Amino acid sequence: MVDRVQNVTRLMEIDIEGWRVAAIGAETTICAAALEALRANGGIELNEEISPTEADILLVSWNLVPERSDGAEADALVAAAGKAAEAMSRRGKGAVIFLLTAAAAIPIRRHAEHSRLMSAAAAAMRCISMESAPHVRVNALGFGCIGESASDSGDISMLTHVPLARTGKLDEAVDAVLFMADPLNSYTTGQLLPVDGGWSAGYARSF
């Protein structure tokens, strides 16, 4: 059987010509790749001296490998995302995208601290979306196992419960970010979209 994923040679395209893009929070491979893709689609990355409140598209990046999860910065990250959304709201346009794991949707027994952080971040995302409507869209992606042996996100033990029976690729994570950044995806806000091959869709959620 042909693996259709292998046939995908390029990322999808969106039109964000001139939109200012920035990321705050953890430095992860997914966040870095997403920023690169946003730039490739016409986004202008803000340099580090410029406040992220000047961004039109802001990635709010969390540690996606559960063992590396650290709650110390969580409140500050949520506060910074809220401030940026408020500034976007004043300017009348913008998108905030939280980069979370699928533990935001379903907690993982052996990663209780990480699961708490993820679901709290998802609740914060929803609150910010309500505060900054109608002109700003605020959404989250919940990554499952991304990268070979879940190097970029998740825990490899999740894989036994993934109907697609494989980890996700970096491009698949990045394409979902582009979808949330797409200016014509203009009625989606306050949503958590898991990118996990179906891990969170059903059965056997604890291990």
Added chain:
Amino acid sequence: MCKNGRYDTVPLPKLRVGDGMKCDLNGQVAIVTGAAGAIGQAIAARLADNDATVVVADIDAEGARSVASRLRNAVAATADITDMSSFASTVEKTASRFGRIDILVNNAGINSTDHRVCIDEFAPEVWDEIVRVDLDGLFKATRAALPAMVMSGNGGKVVNIASVVGMAAMRLQSPFNAAKAGVIHLTRAMALELGPKGILANAVAPGSVISEPTRRLFYGEDGAMSDRVREFMAHIGMSRPARPSEIAEAVLFLCSPHSSYINGQVLAVDGGWSTGFRM
């Protein structure tokens, strides 16, 4: 809440043409049910724009023909999703003409607009009709299309159009609530079962969607909303209904190979309606 002006209702933003996402659907064949309708034709158009060959399938033959004639790479098919043999013949014709079926968008659906009553008075025949189309019909269309999709060996995508009422119930439309909640959970079951066969299933749950004919229900001649509509819209973050194209944008993504690790998910495209309690 809306009277004190904290949440202004906003008019529909101007349509920006030509800057939506570009996905590569070249060589792919899609069947969209209910594609003569408001949302279905927007979906068919977005898929065709991205080079998919689209079968505009609807029980309304004339409507299907008219939509297909306005799109490139599209053909019309008269098909009733509640009749499995009727739908199977559409599938068969599609497979023999184009050699494959990659995408099925289960969009056809009905709801009662004139019979809006409490469940203790709800007419059983209206219940039957809504569940027969919205839930049973969706199963039958999928059941009829899957063998050809599996057999092609190219993998595939099923996108079900549910509704936000399948996630958060609304009063006085019990069968629609139940049928759409059924569609949502059926989507998850499809994802678990079909994932190993390379077919991904997801759902889009639209909130309130405006179409040309219903625009006047929302906006008066002066472009303003009536008080009743305004009160309702105050529960929606974006304070306005969706345009069908905004639903179609999400459907396009979930049909495309670019969402190849998204499976069994329900994406509400509802302007923030189901996000939380706005007070």
